[in-house]
Amino acid sequence: MEKEINKFHALQLFTDTFTAETVHLSNSKVGIYIRLLCFAWTKNTKPFTTESAYRICYCKDDDCKIDVDEVLKEFFLLDFDQENNKEQWTHKRLVQEHEYLTQKYKKRSEAGKKGGLA
Numbered sequence: 001m002e003k004e005i006n007k008f009h010a011l012q013l014f015t016d017t018f019t020a021e022t023v024h025l026s027n028s029k030v031g032i033y034i035r036l037l038c039f040a041w042t043k044n045t046k047p048f049t050t051e052s053a054y055r056i057c058y059c060k061d062d063d064c065k066i067d068v069d070e071v072l073k074e075f076f077l078l079d080f081d082q083e084n085n086k087e088q089w090t091h092k093r094l095v096q097e098h099e100y101l102t103q104k105y106k107k108r109s110e111a112g113k114k115g116g117l118a
Contacts, residue, residue, distance in 0.1 A: 008101055011041040011094075021075075032057050032071045040091050045098045047079060047088030 022030055039056045040048065048056070053072060059065050072078075076089040 007044060008041070008098070011038065012097070025071075026067075029067050029071055032068055033075060036068075036071065036076070037091065037094065040094050041098070045090065045095045047081065047090045049086055049088055053089065 022033060025033065035057055036053060040046075050069070050072065053068050054065055057064065057068050059068060072089055076091050079088055079090060080086070081088050
């Protein structure tokens with residue numbers, strides 16, 4: 001049975017891009033954004049619902065929910081899951097990075113197996 005490597009414990013933060021794209025946000029919204037990015041990364045970039053985002057960000061009041069909504073709308077992509085009849089959010093860049101790393105490590109694993117056969 002072959003184990004596929006798809007959980008990466010470290011998320012590379014492209015600081016120049018992050019700073020440029022978030023310079024207009026309050027500290028609270030930056031925290032929300034980072035929390036959502038980290039959650040998405042640890043869950044292998046699987047989509048999540050708005051309600052999940054509120055729980056992830058520990059929203060206790062409507063002001064927090066408004067901030068989460070604004071961050072989601074600005075930085076995440078909304079999709080509709082027909083199977084579950086729910087709107088779900090993903091982050092385009094995270095999905096791309098995750099797919100890139102998955103393919104990279106898969107190729108390395110295959111090359112290592114070929115080298116071990118000699």
